[in-house]
Amino acid sequence: NAGVTQTPKFQVLKTGQSMTLQCAQDMNHNSMYWYRQDPGMGLRLIYYSASEGTTDKGEVPNGYNVSRLNKREFSLRLESAAPSQTSVYFCATYLGEGRNTGELFFGEGSRLTVL
Amino acid sequence: RKEVEQDPGPFNVPEGATVAFNCTYSNSASQSFFWYRQDCRKEPKLLMSVYSSGNEDGRFTAQLNRASQYISLLIRDSKLSDSATYLCVPFTGGFKTIFGAGTRLFVKA
Numbered sequence: 001n002a003g004v005t006q007t008p009k010f011q012v013l014k015t016g017q018s019m020t021l022q023c024a025q026d027m028n029h030n031s032m033y034w035y036r037q038d039p040g041m042g043l044r045l046i047y048y049s050a051s052e053g054t055t056d057k058g059e060v061p062n063g064y065n066v067s068r069l070n071k072r073e074f075s076l077r078l079e080s081a082a083p084s085q086t087s088v089y090f091c092a093t094y095l096g097e098g099r100n101t102g103e104l105f106f107g108e109g110s111r112l113t114v115l
Numbered sequence: 116r117k118e119v120e121q122d123p124g125p126f127n128v129p130e131g132a133t134v135a136f137n138c139t140y141s142n143s144a145s146q147s148f149f150w151y152r153q154d155c156r157k158e159p160k161l162l163m164s165v166y167s168s169g170n171e172d173g174r175f176t177a178q179l180n181r182a183s184q185y186i187s188l189l190i191r192d193s194k195l196s197d198s199a200t201y202l203c204v205p206f207t208g209g210f211k212t213i214f215g216a217g218t219r220l221f222v223k224a
Contacts, residue, residue: 042202059213
């Protein structure tokens with residue numbers, strides 16, 4: 001039982017390159033999230049998907065696109081990477097049903113450097 | 116005003132000390148509150164949930180003050196292993212979960 005799996009764990013890009021971060025969960029959760037974390041900034045919500053087939057913008061969506069491919073998978077795409085997108089990216093899931101336990105389950109993170 | 120504000124610290128305390136930090140939130144509709152713990156370069160993990168006035172779990176106590184819109188986390192008898200960043204999350208019932216920037220704690224021998 002892997003929980004939340006992110007790939008790749010590390011990536012170095014050049015400015016202008018594109019890439020996709022993959023997230024897959026085997027927890028049968030409805031909601032999935034993408035956050036970025038920069039030093040001193042805490043976690044900032046990029047996009048989220050409340051349920052399969054829906055996606056919504058978070059706090060910092062500019063420069064990113066997402067796809068909720070199915071219930072298990074939620075990908076984050078950088079079409080034209082910029083140095084300001086150098087960060088640690090976390091995918092998270094949430095059950096989304098019944099009483100809100102508030103517990104988000106996170107992947108181990110993807111460390112992206114844009115040169 | 117930010118949705119969630121936390122003192123970034125760092126709080127440097129000796130082992131055995133009691134330490135407390137606050138988190139203020141701007142959305143009065145927040146229904147429940149959560150503290151997450153994040154170790155260096157690791158993913159956040161849920162530490163405590165608060166649905167009413169407070170919650171206690173061993174050495175950890177969370178208190179909620181709805182009138183003043185803040186939630187506090189108290190750690191008693193600090194251990195070296197408590198060194199981490201503590202993230203506050205007020206939840207409004209939707210899916211847009213916003214985290215505070217976190218408070219760093221260092222416990223020294």
